Amino acid sequence: MSERIIEFRDALREAMSQEMRRDPRVFLLGEEVAEYDGAYKVSRGMLEEFGPRRIIDTPISESGFAGLAIGAAMLGLRPIVEFMSWSFSLVAADPILNNAPKMLYMSGGQFGCPIVIRGNDGAGGQLGSTHSWCVEGMFSNVPGLKMAIPAFPDDAKGMLATAIRDDDPVFFLESERLLAMKGHVPEGDYYVPFGKAVVRRPGTDVTLVSFGRPVHFCLDAAEELAKEGISCEVIDGRTIRPLDIDTIVKSVKKTNGCVVVDQSWSFGSPGSEVAAQVHAHCFDDLDNHVMRVHSADVPSPYAANLEQEYLPNARRIAEAVRSALYVA
Amino acid sequence: MSSVTDPAPPATTGGRPLAERTSATPKQLQEWLRQMLLIREFEIRTMQAYQDKKIGGFCHIYIGQEAVAVGCTAAVQHADPIITAYRDHGHALARGMDPKYCMAEMFGRIGGCAKGKGGSMHMFDKPNNLFGGHGIVGAQTPLGTGLAFAKKYQDEVIEGGVNKHVTLCFLGDGALNQGGFYEAMNLASLFDIPVIFVVENNGYSMGTSIERGTSMSHRIIAKGEGCGLAGYEIEGMDVITVYEEMKKVADIARAESRPAMVDLRTYRFKGHSMSDPRKYRTRDEEEQWESGDPITRLRDAMIGGGLIDEEGFKDLNKAQKIAVREAITWAENSPEPDASELYTDVYVEKFGPYIGTSMPQIVTDAEGSR
Known part of the structure; x- marks a missing residue:
C-alpha cells in the first residue's frame, strides 16, 4: 500500500x-x-x-x-x-x-x-x-x-x-x-489518543524524553551518539496534560538513565515536572540523577548563532547524555 | 437626563396612572414586587450570615439596584442568556434561581448552585440560562458576546433560520475601563452579535467615583457609539421604567441582530463589599438616593393604582422573609462537599486523580421536576 x-x-x-x-x-x-x-x-x-x-x-x-x-x-x-x-x-x-x-x-x-x-x-x-x-x-x-x-x-x-x-x-x-x-498521514478518520507517549527510537543505555519539535533534536542527538556506541531510547510524550508517566517509567527502569529535553525554560517547567516524577518512580533504578536540557534561561535572542545556542539543540543533548552516563 | 450623582427622583413622582406608564399586567407588577422584596430580604440575611462568618470570601450586596436585575430580566425571554459580574445574587434570584441554592453556595455546601466551589461571586444556573457570576472585572463581556454569538450561530448556521435570541451582559461602571470590554464591543459590532451590554452604573467602582476613573463619565454610551453600538440612557431606580425601556432595546437588538449599550443609572445602598466603610461618599448623597428606593416606588405606584394595599404588601413581604428563612435552613442542613469533590469537575474526562464531572442539585432537581 x-x-x-x-x-x-x-x-x-x-x-x-x-x-x-x-x-x-x-x-x-x-x-x-x-x-x-x-x-x-x-x-x-x-x-x-x-x-x-x-x-x-x-x-x-x-x-x-x-x-x-x-x-x-x-x-x-x-x-x-x-x-x-x-x-x-x-x-x-x-x-x-x-x-x-x-x-x-x-x-x-x-x-x-x-x-x-x-x-x-x-x-x-x-x-x-x-x-x-x-x-x-x-x-x-x-x-x-x-x-x-x-x-x-x-x-x-x-x-x-x-x-x-x-x-x-x-x-x-x-x-x-x-x-x-x-x-x-492516514486518510479518513484518524485519532491519536491523549496521554499515550510513543517510543520514537528504541535504545538501551538512556531514555530521552521530549515533547514537540525538540523530539527531533533528540533523534539527531541519538543518531550522533550511536556512532559513539551509546544507545538512546527516545520517547515522544505527545501530551503534557495528561502526562503519560507510565511509558517513561517503563523505559527508565530498562535503561537506568534519563535526560529530559524541553524547549521551555527550566524553572517550573514540564521538564522539571517529568524529572521530579521520574525521580519519585525510579529512585532505585537510576544510575545518575535525571539530567535536563532546556532553552537557555534567558530571553530568546535574535542573532542566528545565539538562537541556535539558546535552543535545546542536539549538541547540548548529547553532552547531557554523556554526562548522565559518566562518559568523559 | 440627570447626572449620576444627582438624587434619584422622589418616590411620589410616578405622575401618570400605572396603566398609562406600563404595558405590564397586574400579575407581572406583583411578581416584580415579589422579586425585589425577595432580593432585599435575601441580601439583608446574607449580610447577617457574613457577619456571623457563615459566608466567607468576598461578598457584594445588591441592595438598591433591585429594579435593574428584575426589570431587565423581565424584558427578555427565559431562553435568552444572561451573564453578569460578581454582584450577582440579584440576577440569580431574578432569573429564577431558588434562593436555597444561592445561599448554600455562599455557605460552601454541596447543595450550592456550584456545589460550593464558586462562592458569592460565581452564581451559575443552567436550567435558568444564567452563565455566571464572574469575579474578574469585565471578564464577562467577551464571554457574553460569545453566548450571543453561539445563540445566533445555533439559530442561523445550525438550524438554518434567523436569529431569535438576545443576550444580556451586565457589567458595572468599573468595567468601562477594562480593555476586554472594548474588544467585546468591537467584535459584537463587526459580527452583528445581538448582545446588550447593560452597565449598572452605580457611580462607583469600589471607592473610585466614576468621575475619577472614567473619561466621558457624563455620557458613557459614547464609548459604545465609538464601536457603532446603539446607546441608551435609562433611569434605573424604577422597575417599570427599566422594563419598558429595556424591552424596546431588547426587541430592537433581537430583530436587527445588533449589539447595544445601556447606561442604567442606579445606586448601591451598601458598600462595594462587606468590608467597605464607604468613606468616599457622603451620608447626604446616600440618603438622597435611598429616598428613591425602587421597592418603595413600585409599592406606592401599585397602591396608587389599586393593585395592592398595605396589608397585601405586608403579606407579600412576610412571604419573602419566610422563603429566605427556609433557604437558610436548607443551606445549613446541606452537607459540606465531600473531600473527593476537590477532584471532580476539573475535567470532563476521568484520568489521573480526576474523577470526572456530575451535575449539581440545581440541575438534577430541575430535570426531576420536568
Missing part, C-alpha cells in the same frame, strides 16, 4: 476540515484564517468550503475573540481558536487561563468548555524574545486544561482531531519550524 505523504500543515487542516464536516458546531476563528488563507497557510481553502460563518476572520483582538469563543463553548459550540502565535496569547491570559480551564469547576459541573486553542509555539525563526514564547512552561501549570504538542505530521492530524472531539479545553502547540515537514 502506497504511503500518502503530506505536510504537517496539511495534516492540521485535514483534521479541522474532517471534524467540521462531521459536526456543524465546530468553527474556526482567528487572525487571517479566512481570506488570507492563514498566516502560515494552515487553513488554506477552508473559507471556500465552509464559508465565512464558520471560518471567521477576526481583528487583532486576542482577548476579545478568545473570550468570545469561550462563551460560545459554554453554550455547546466547539470553537477552534487560532493564535497566529502563542506569544500573542499573553494578552488573552484572563480568558484562556481564568475562564476556559476553570469554568467546569467554578460552575460545579454545569458549564464545560470544549474549545481548542492552537497556534505556533517556540523559538527558531529569529523572531526575538516577544515572538518566541514556549508557553508550555507557564500554561501547563494550570489544572483544567489539556496540552498537546505534536512532533510529526500523522500526530498533527490525529491529535488535533482528538482535541476537537475532546470535551475539555485543549491547548494545542504547533511549531512553525515543523509546518513544512512531510510525512505519511
Whole structure:
C-alpha cells in the first residue's frame, strides 16, 4: 500500500476540515484564517468550503475573540481558536487561563468548555524574545486544561482531531519550524489518543524524553551518539496534560538513565515536572540523577548563532547524555 | 437626563396612572414586587450570615439596584442568556434561581448552585440560562458576546433560520475601563452579535467615583457609539421604567441582530463589599438616593393604582422573609462537599486523580421536576 505523504500543515487542516464536516458546531476563528488563507497557510481553502460563518476572520483582538469563543463553548459550540502565535496569547491570559480551564469547576459541573486553542509555539525563526514564547512552561501549570504538542505530521492530524472531539479545553502547540515537514498521514478518520507517549527510537543505555519539535533534536542527538556506541531510547510524550508517566517509567527502569529535553525554560517547567516524577518512580533504578536540557534561561535572542545556542539543540543533548552516563 | 450623582427622583413622582406608564399586567407588577422584596430580604440575611462568618470570601450586596436585575430580566425571554459580574445574587434570584441554592453556595455546601466551589461571586444556573457570576472585572463581556454569538450561530448556521435570541451582559461602571470590554464591543459590532451590554452604573467602582476613573463619565454610551453600538440612557431606580425601556432595546437588538449599550443609572445602598466603610461618599448623597428606593416606588405606584394595599404588601413581604428563612435552613442542613469533590469537575474526562464531572442539585432537581 502506497504511503500518502503530506505536510504537517496539511495534516492540521485535514483534521479541522474532517471534524467540521462531521459536526456543524465546530468553527474556526482567528487572525487571517479566512481570506488570507492563514498566516502560515494552515487553513488554506477552508473559507471556500465552509464559508465565512464558520471560518471567521477576526481583528487583532486576542482577548476579545478568545473570550468570545469561550462563551460560545459554554453554550455547546466547539470553537477552534487560532493564535497566529502563542506569544500573542499573553494578552488573552484572563480568558484562556481564568475562564476556559476553570469554568467546569467554578460552575460545579454545569458549564464545560470544549474549545481548542492552537497556534505556533517556540523559538527558531529569529523572531526575538516577544515572538518566541514556549508557553508550555507557564500554561501547563494550570489544572483544567489539556496540552498537546505534536512532533510529526500523522500526530498533527490525529491529535488535533482528538482535541476537537475532546470535551475539555485543549491547548494545542504547533511549531512553525515543523509546518513544512512531510510525512505519511492516514486518510479518513484518524485519532491519536491523549496521554499515550510513543517510543520514537528504541535504545538501551538512556531514555530521552521530549515533547514537540525538540523530539527531533533528540533523534539527531541519538543518531550522533550511536556512532559513539551509546544507545538512546527516545520517547515522544505527545501530551503534557495528561502526562503519560507510565511509558517513561517503563523505559527508565530498562535503561537506568534519563535526560529530559524541553524547549521551555527550566524553572517550573514540564521538564522539571517529568524529572521530579521520574525521580519519585525510579529512585532505585537510576544510575545518575535525571539530567535536563532546556532553552537557555534567558530571553530568546535574535542573532542566528545565539538562537541556535539558546535552543535545546542536539549538541547540548548529547553532552547531557554523556554526562548522565559518566562518559568523559 | 440627570447626572449620576444627582438624587434619584422622589418616590411620589410616578405622575401618570400605572396603566398609562406600563404595558405590564397586574400579575407581572406583583411578581416584580415579589422579586425585589425577595432580593432585599435575601441580601439583608446574607449580610447577617457574613457577619456571623457563615459566608466567607468576598461578598457584594445588591441592595438598591433591585429594579435593574428584575426589570431587565423581565424584558427578555427565559431562553435568552444572561451573564453578569460578581454582584450577582440579584440576577440569580431574578432569573429564577431558588434562593436555597444561592445561599448554600455562599455557605460552601454541596447543595450550592456550584456545589460550593464558586462562592458569592460565581452564581451559575443552567436550567435558568444564567452563565455566571464572574469575579474578574469585565471578564464577562467577551464571554457574553460569545453566548450571543453561539445563540445566533445555533439559530442561523445550525438550524438554518434567523436569529431569535438576545443576550444580556451586565457589567458595572468599573468595567468601562477594562480593555476586554472594548474588544467585546468591537467584535459584537463587526459580527452583528445581538448582545446588550447593560452597565449598572452605580457611580462607583469600589471607592473610585466614576468621575475619577472614567473619561466621558457624563455620557458613557459614547464609548459604545465609538464601536457603532446603539446607546441608551435609562433611569434605573424604577422597575417599570427599566422594563419598558429595556424591552424596546431588547426587541430592537433581537430583530436587527445588533449589539447595544445601556447606561442604567442606579445606586448601591451598601458598600462595594462587606468590608467597605464607604468613606468616599457622603451620608447626604446616600440618603438622597435611598429616598428613591425602587421597592418603595413600585409599592406606592401599585397602591396608587389599586393593585395592592398595605396589608397585601405586608403579606407579600412576610412571604419573602419566610422563603429566605427556609433557604437558610436548607443551606445549613446541606452537607459540606465531600473531600473527593476537590477532584471532580476539573475535567470532563476521568484520568489521573480526576474523577470526572456530575451535575449539581440545581440541575438534577430541575430535570426531576420536568
